[in-house]
Amino acid sequence: MTDGISHGHATLQRVATIDLSGNILAKDRLEVLMVALVSRNANLETIVADAVKEAGLISADVDGMVTGIQFQDRTRQRLEHVVDTLHLLDRALEEIKSSTTTTLPELAGAAPDIEW
DSSP states (O other), rough: OOHHHHHEEEEHHHHHOOOHHHHHHHHHHHHHHHHHHHHHHHHHHHHHHHHHHHHHHHHHHHHHHHHHHHHHHHHHHHHHHHHHHHHHHHHHHHHHHHHHHHHGGGGSSSSOOSSS
């Protein structure tokens, strides 16, 4: 039993004499590193939040432009239909004028009836 106690005492003395200053320095360095990482993480969160906000604004602008382009395209198509219809009416009027002149040549030089 005495040998066991002596052996345990010797082990405790060896443990007590171990230099822990390296471990303490490493712990201090890790704490500084952790504080820096937490700070960096907070900064990155702010940057990402700003980027998301700006992306939303850009998306809204692009959506507005797309809507404007679509409106302009629909307006152009409708105007083209109106112009096509006017061309058809013009041709029809020319055909009526030509057939009237052929059928009733005496009206070819007559002034149009303004009241009509």
